[in-house]
Amino acid sequence: SSPLPSHSPRRRPDYIPNRISDPNYVRIFDTTLRDGEQSPGATLTSKEKLDIARQLAKLGVDIIEAGFPAASKDDFEAVKTIAETVGNTVDENGYVPVICGLSRCNKKDIETAWEAVKYAKRPRIHTFIATSDIHLKYKLKKSKEEVIEIARNMVRFARSLRCEDVEFSPEDAGRSEREYLYEILGEVIKAGATTLNIPDTVGITLPSEFGQLIADIKTNTRGIQNVISSTHCQNDLGLSTANTLSGAHSGARQVEVTINGIGERAGNASLEEVRSENLLKCYEFFVMAIKCRGDHVLGGLFTGIDTRHIVMTSKMVEEYTGMQTQPHKAIDGMLKHKGTYEIMSPEEIGLQRSNEAGIVLGKLSGRHALRDRLNELGYVLDDGQLSNLFWRFKAVAEQKKRVTDADLIALVSDEVFQP
Numbered sequence: 533s534s535p536l537p538s539h540s541p542r543r544r545p546d547y548i549p550n551r552i553s554d555p556n557y558v559r560i561f562d563t564t565l566r567d568g569e570q571s572p573g574a575t576l577t578s579k580e581k582l583d584i585a586r587q588l589a590k591l592g593v594d595i596i597e598a599g600f601p602a603a604s605k606d607d608f609e610a611v612k613t614i615a616e617t618v619g620n621t622v623d624e625n626g627y628v629p630v631i632c633g634l635s636r637c638n639k640k641d642i643e644t645a646w647e648a649v650k651y652a653k654r655p656r657i658h659t660f661i662a663t664s665d666i667h668l669k670y671k672l673k674k675s676k677e678e679v680i681e682i683a684r685n686m687v688r689f690a691r692s693l694r695c696e697d698v699e700f701s702p703e704d705a706g707r708s709e710r711e712y713l714y715e716i717l718g719e720v721i722k723a724g725a726t727t728l729n730i731p732d733t734v735g736i737t738l739p740s741e742f743g744q745l746i747a748d749i750k751t752n753t754r755g756i757q758n759v760i761s762s763t764h765c766q767n768d769l770g771l772s773t774a775n776t777l778s779g780a781h782s783g784a785r786q787v788e789v790t791i792n793g794i795g796e797r798a799g800n801a802s803l804e805e806v807r808s809e810n811l812l813k814c815y816e817f818f819v820m821a822i823k824c825r826g827d828h829v830l831g832g833l834f835t836g837i838d839t840r841h842i843v844m845t846s847k848m849v850e851e852y853t854g855m856q857t858q859p860h861k862a863i864d865g866m867l868k869h870k871g872t873y874e875i876m877s878p879e880e881i882g883l884q885r886s887n888e889a890g891i892v893l894g895k896l897s898g899r900h901a902l903r904d905r906l907n908e909l910g911y912v913l914d915d916g917q918l919s920n921l922f923w924r925f926k927a928v929a930e931q932k933k934r935v936t937d938a939d940l941i942a943l944v945s946d947e948v949f950q951p
């Protein structure tokens with residue numbers, strides 16, 4: 533049987549803020565425009581944010597976290613514009629994404645977030661406060677009881693603004709004391725929270741631990757069956773996708789992710805370190821893992837993402853943020869028989885099978901791959917010609933890592949070979 537997954541998308545269930553209408557549906561919460569933009573150097577203009585939001589809607593994202601409205605006037609305006617436009621554009625299937633604004637747990641932030649998102653058909657306020665001992669002691673300088681009181685009052689306040697959809701995050705949940713988490717989460721549910729997001733803020737947990745954390749929260753928190761549980765996994769140990777999958781396996785039905793895995797990191801790491809550290813929350817990986825293995829291993833989980841738009845969205849974010857993604861690896865095996873190494877097809881994520889579109893020739897590419905690509909470009913070589921060219925191609929590949937179509941054409945033109 534073919535290892536290739538089916539292309540037929542499953543129907544997206546109706547959106548109801550505090551109810552899961554299909555128990556296997558995993559909502560995609562995209563925070564590229566909020567957490568992603570917090571990557572050093574990844575600042576986006578309002579126009580770029582709007583373009584990305586439109587593209588995210590096309591991709592089929594359920595919730596777009598458009599920004600942190602209290603952070604700056606520009607961010608406020610960008611979120612408001614996205615709420616007014618993308619948040620009111622119903623697609624051909626009758627779907628419109630939720631537009632979300634982040635806020636700390638204080639009235640001013642929450643009011644500002646509401647002022648920005650309220651124009652959307654489906655507005656959401658996402659409010660957070662830290663719950664780990666270390667954050668309570670050094671950052672908030674507050675007792676556990678005080679933090680519960682603030683969280684409860686602020687979720688109630690957000691609901692009082694007539695916002696039906698309120699998400700709460702206990703920041704640094706990965707290092708928070710369990711009993712305390714169950715207690716604060718139970719209190720915010722009573723106050724009206726509709727989604728509980730569990731952030732592994734410092735990326736410290738292992739997949740088995742994170743899965744267990746979600747499972748324990750689901751077992752021990754009062755009222756949790758009435759709300760959506762969510763994951764938000766950082767990549768400090770390179771485990772964010774694995775942790776997110778583990779969380780979904782344990783019952784989380786929303787996952788927070790960014791395009792190309794861009795995202796925030798505390799501290800003063802250099803840009804290079806931050807970039808490599810923060811290839812986090814990659815939903816290209818998460819969504820494709822769910823698509824490839826969801827049915828068999830993960831109990832039938834599925835998302836509403838139209839994977840054919842992944843590459844386009846990734847390229848747009850790469851260009852606008854200036855943060856490069858990892859180039860593709862050599863894929864010669866794929867050319868002999870698609871199933872040999874390929875568990876998903878390039879077309880499925882919106883790539884064409886062409887060199888420019890992303891199938892990169894490099895120093896590990898073989899003669900077969902080189903001949904194929906040259907044929908696609910219109911150059912038909914006999915064995916002797918190919919042999920000559922192959923060694924020159926290898927020399928270029930040693931220096932350049934990625935050999936583009938332009939390089940190949942230059943190489944062929946140097947020889948007598950003409951199309």
Ligand code: KIV
Nearest residue numbers: 660701703704731733
């Ligand atoms: O990493 C984190 O804890 C966050 C929260 C605001 C969700 O970004």
